[in-house]
Amino acid sequence: MKKLGRVLALVGLLLSCLGLIPYQNARAADLALVNWPSTFMLAVEPSRINKADYKLGEIGDKLDLNHSNLRQFRKYRGMFPTLAAKIVDKAPFEKVEDVLEMPDLTERQIKLLKANLDNFTVTPPTSALLEGDNRLNVGIYD
Numbered sequence: 001m002k003k004l005g006r007v008l009a010l011v012g013l014l015l016s017c018l019g020l021i022p023y024q025n026a027r028a029a030d031l032a033l034v035n036w037p038s039t040f041m042l043a044v045e046p047s048r049i050n051k052a053d054y055k056l057g058e059i060g061d062k063l064d065l066n067h068s069n070l071r072q073f074r075k076y077r078g079m080f081p082t083l084a085a086k087i088v089d090k091a092p093f094e095k096v097e098d099v100l101e102m103p104d105l106t107e108r109q110i111k112l113l114k115a116n117l118d119n120f121t122v123t124p125p126t127s128a129l130l131e132g133d134n135r136l137n138v139g140i141y142d
Contacts (some may be wrong), residue, residue: 062121065099066092076119078112092125 063072065087073084086109090102096117100110 059121059123063119065096065120065122066125067123076112076116078108079116083109083112093122096120096122098122 059067063076068088070081070084070088073087074080079087086102086104087099090099093099099113099117099120105113
């Protein structure tokens with residue numbers, strides 16, 4: 001039985017290689033004759049604006065004292081973690097200079113804040129950036 005199977009497989013292979021097995025031509029549809037339904041667009045809904053991305057876009061490269069988390073203060077030498085934690089704890093601020101009026105600041109911390117005032121900005125608090133109380137720990141560990 002195995003011999004018969006091998007012989008039939010070999011004969012089928014030879015016939016197909018020589019092109020002797022009859023086959024049926026494929027019949028493709030002519031798409032030019034198909035009547036496709038036309039569609040009309042009545043209105044386009046404006047894209048949704050992500051409030052968090054919009055807020056971060058208007059801030060630019062500056063650090064927003066009312067919305068930044070603790071880890072974002074690491075790029076300013078001497079501010080992370082002690083001074084940054086005080087700023088995050090005492091926020092919101094109405095203007096950048098209000099950060100100098102926080103209680104319990106040392107002279108060194110005041111000097112450090114004055115040196116970096118140009119790197120800070122203050123925007124009104126936005127719930128999209130403040131919900132969840134994750135300004136102290138954003139869950140990123142490196």
